[in-house]
Amino acid sequence: MKKINVITLGCSKNTVDSEHLMARLAAAGYEVVFDSDRTDAKTVVINTCGFIGDAKQESIDMILRAAAAKQAGKIERLFVIGCLSERYADDLRTEIPEVDAYFGARTWDGVVRALEASGEPELATERLLTTPKHYAYLKISEGCNWMCGYCAIPLIRGPHVSVPMETLEEEARKLAARGVRELIVIAQDTTYYGIDLYGRRMLAELLRRLCRIDGIEWIRLHYAYPAAFPDDVIEVMASEPKICKYLDIPFQHISDAQLASMHRRHTKAEAMELIRRLRGAIPDLALRTTLLVGYPGETEEDFAELMEFVREVRFERLGVFAYSEEEGTYSARELHDDVPDAVKQERVERIMALQNGISLENNSRRVGRTERVLIGSRQGDFYVGRTQYDSPEVDQEILIPADGRRLMRGRFYNVRIESAADYDLYGSVIGR
Missing domain, CATH: 3.80.30.20 (tm_1862 like domain)
Structure with missing residues (x-):
């Protein structure tokens, strides 16, 4: 099976774009990995960010690393898509010619054809x-x-x-x-x-x-x-x-x-x-x-x-x-x-x-309240969850001591908040 690594940089909107593209790749028979260092994926797609200086530099650095891997024979095909290549495609083609093709952020038709991915409308x-x-x-x-x-x-x-x-x-x-x-x-x-x-x-x-x-x-x-x-x-x-x-x-x-x-x-x-x-x-x-x-x-x-x-x-x-x-x-x-x-x-x-x-x-002020918490992971001796007042990746979390009990990832629990820090809460599960 063909293997392809899709690396996504930037915001959550880029994340959605990559997820749609990966579904088309999987439908075409690719084994898709994402944000991976796997060297057995001979095709790499980098979805870039071009919004502010630090994000642009991160994207350029990632392209340069992948270009070096291609020169060393570790990957065979390299494609760059997204905001950075929408903005600077001509400059990038000149400066990093190792990339097989650059595609922008406004349409996926070009990269879908280049990767021989599925273009079926029902995959939208x-x-x-x-x-x-x-x-x-x-x-x-x-x-x-x-x-x-x-x-x-x-x-x-x-x-x-x-x-x-x-x-x-x-x-x-x-x-x-x-x-x-x-x-x-x-x-x-x-x-x-x-x-x-x-x-x-x-x-x-x-x-x-x-x-x-x-x-x-x-x-x-x-x-x-x-x-x-x-x-x-x-x-x-x-x-x-x-x-x-x-x-x-x-x-x-x-x-x-x-x-x-x-x-x-x-x-x-x-x-x-x-x-x-x-x-x-x-x-x-x-x-x-x-x-x-x-x-x-x-x-x-x-x-x-x-x-x-x-x-x-x-x-x-x-x-x-x-x-x-x-x-x-x-x-x-x-x-x-x-x-x-x-x-x-x-x-x-x-x-x-x-x-x-x-x-x-x-x-x-939230100490003593009981709130509904969605469990996301376990880290060491704590389960990590979020209340409705917190978005993933950008906001704080609530830490719940494991204490020998098993909480299920992706499940909701009622949690009493026991103590607070500036950007974290600590609590205990109420009931079963």
């Missing part, structure tokens, strides 16, 4: 999962129309294109039949879903339909753009018990001057009003956000306003990134990257130090 909703079998990402659209000043995604992935609702329902039913219990709904902007197909935003209706699928117990919503946030999404999150009380909503900044320069299409007042509406309708909501510091023109006053925003809102989950100039974006063309790297890094550290204390206080 099939995936070979690379996540643990109890959860999976569901990508509901591609591309983005917002054109934020710092972001290269529209240049790479193109404009927003929704996946038809019936296709998503079929894919979700297949995932549930294979044991998936948690769907993590993702896109560049999930709240924009449906506007191109149905003439209006249809995320709430999609969520209702997903809730009706037997076997799915948790539905988690990621990457919701703050501007024009749909009221019906708030309503469905508050009313549907399967939808996790969790929302990933990247605000990026709060200073009106920075928001305007970033082309974020909302104001500070609108952001604060949205947070008020969300927490008013869903009192136990865990809000996750990402922030961007060191954007061109960010003053100490802007940054102080951002710190106060974090202090006031007390996000349950927060990530912060230093601005990285990306060629072709508005900020790279029109603005001067005038915040020194040392200042950017200091601002990252100041926000995270503040958030560490907030996270510890938030976690400490």
Whole structure:
């Protein structure tokens, strides 16, 4: 049997792309491994990230290692796909000619033909999962129309294109039949879903339909753009018990001057009003956000306003990134990257130090509560799980002493929280 190794770099949206490709490869008779060092796989496919500097460098380093392996005769064919090759295919062909072919991120037709994979339409909703079998990402659209000043995604992935609702329902039913219990709904902007197909935003209706699928117990919503946030999404999150009380909503900044320069299409007042509406309708909501510091023109006053925003809102989950100039974006063309790297890094550290204390206080208030926990793994003397307030890979976990009892991976248990750290909880199973 032919063996092929698919290596995926970057975000969860890339993960879904690779899983769809691997299903087509498996249908064509390949033995598929993923993210593997196996030397008996003579064909290698690298799905790259081209979003920010560190991610691009990781992708380039991986391509160079694979190219060296090909030169040494360890692999026979090497293909590169995804965001980096969408953006820089001509440069990559010149600099790393050992790669057999480069394909972009917007269509899979070329790589499917090159690998002699199956192109059958009925495989459109099939995936070979690379996540643990109890959860999976569901990508509901591609591309983005917002054109934020710092972001290269529209240049790479193109404009927003929704996946038809019936296709998503079929894919979700297949995932549930294979044991998936948690769907993590993702896109560049999930709240924009449906506007191109149905003439209006249809995320709430999609969520209702997903809730009706037997076997799915948790539905988690990621990457919701703050501007024009749909009221019906708030309503469905508050009313549907399967939808996790969790929302990933990247605000990026709060200073009106920075928001305007970033082309974020909302104001500070609108952001604060949205947070008020969300927490008013869903009192136990865990809000996750990402922030961007060191954007061109960010003053100490802007940054102080951002710190106060974090202090006031007390996000349950927060990530912060230093601005990285990306060629072709508005900020790279029109603005001067005038915040020194040392200042950017200091601002990252100041926000995270503040958030560490907030996270510890938030976690400490949960001690004594009993929460439903999905078990993911065992590590040493502890089982590791998550509550509905935590997404895999990016958020905290709850650690449960094994104490001679066996907990099943992918099962739910009621767990009493006994103690808290800044980014971990400790608990014990209640009942059997």
